[in-house]
Amino acid sequence: MEDLRILIVDDIPTNVALIAAIIKKLNVRQETAGNGEEALSLIDSFKPHIVLLDLMMPGIDGWDIIKAIREKYSKEQMSIIVTSAITDYGTITECQNIGVDDFITKPIMPDLLLNSIQLNALKFI
Secondary structure, eight states, X not given: OTTOEEEEEOSSHHHHHHHHHHHHTTOOEEEEESSHHHXXXXXXXXXXXXXXXXXXXXXXXXXXXXXXXXXXXXXXXXXXXXXXXXXXXXXXXXXXXXXXXXXXXXXXXXXXXXXXXHHHHTTTO
């Protein structure tokens, strides 16, 4: 999976570090963004296969990033896995409706995140 590119987007550095540590064992190429502006820039330059995305961020939030990704890239071109502390059914359903591939609630369970990445990676490897 070393050719797989993953972008981690979260405004809380400890969340970024935790996710990066979890996915390190997959031996993938990873980049991180601490805000929406960085994320949008990296999406176009790094061209990740999978974006691990927090919803609640100041400025350009996860919702805006989802919409921006889906305007340019289909699910076959780029997967979006939301990682969020929001756990209500309405939010999860809305994410699915606007093009999210999976939704992992925080605190993140490493096995769930790794399984989701591996399932989404199947279309890219």
